[in-house]
Amino acid sequence: MNILSGPILVVEDVPNLLQLLEVTLRFKGYPVVGARNGREALELIEKERPALVITDILMPEVDGYALAYTLRNDPRTSQIPLIFISATYVTAEDKSFALKLGAVRFIEKPIDTEDFLLTVAEILTDGISVLPRPMEEVTFYQGYRERLENKLRYKETQIVRTERLLKTLPDEQKVAFEELLKQSIGERDRIKEELDRLYAALDELRSTGTIDNKK
Numbered sequence: 001m002n003i004l005s006g007p008i009l010v011v012e013d014v015p016n017l018l019q020l021l022e023v024t025l026r027f028k029g030y031p032v033v034g035a036r037n038g039r040e041a042l043e044l045i046e047k048e049r050p051a052l053v054i055t056d057i058l059m060p061e062v063d064g065y066a067l068a069y070t071l072r073n074d075p076r077t078s079q080i081p082l083i084f085i086s087a088t089y090v091t092a093e094d095k096s097f098a099l100k101l102g103a104v105r106f107i108e109k110p111i112d113t114e115d116f117l118l119t120v121a122e123i124l125t126d127g128i129s130v131l132p133r134p135m136e137e138v139t140f141y142q143g144y145r146e147r148l149e150n151k152l153r154y155k156e157t158q159i160v161r162t163e164r165l166l167k168t169l170p171d172e173q174k175v176a177f178e179e180l181l182k183q184s185i186g187e188r189d190r191i192k193e194e195l196d197r198l199y200a201a202l203d204e205l206r207s208t209g210t211i212d213n214k215k
Contacts, residue, residue: 007048008054010033013056021111037060042070051081052123053080053083057088058191065097066194069101071102083104086106089147091150097144102134105123141198151191
């Protein structure tokens, strides 16, 4: 195994999955550090530059898209390879936006462990091809808003469908769907929180004339 210039940073807000990824990588001999959201990740990166960042997208505080944008626009971190993992942002448009941000791979959950480890080894061994130019601020915010708004509409529809279904199910079948509803509501609320931060950032750009008020 190659000697890494730093640890692998895993960013994931679901504790069980974070632990699983950390253990899986450590079992193969990789040094690993973990963070529960993008804000924690940025604090860790200030202390110890990772050789690779593996991050979920839907997270509280600072999500994966915002984390990637920040890393790519900082000369100190712009060349750190980044892998996205997600169960929520998996449409073709979501993946395209991720790659334009500079992600080198996109892995859907549930994660295939063997494929995951092969991907990590390939990136650390072979390096990365030329990354796209850092995305301009206005382009990022507008594309980011579209991704979040689309995902919020999807989650709202999913919640309504699940609530309607729960009214018709016998008690013995409700538990699984009640858990699904709880998860969907939590994801919807995290998307709303991120949208609120994004709208505030867009309002600031409009106030300075950086973007058109109609956009």
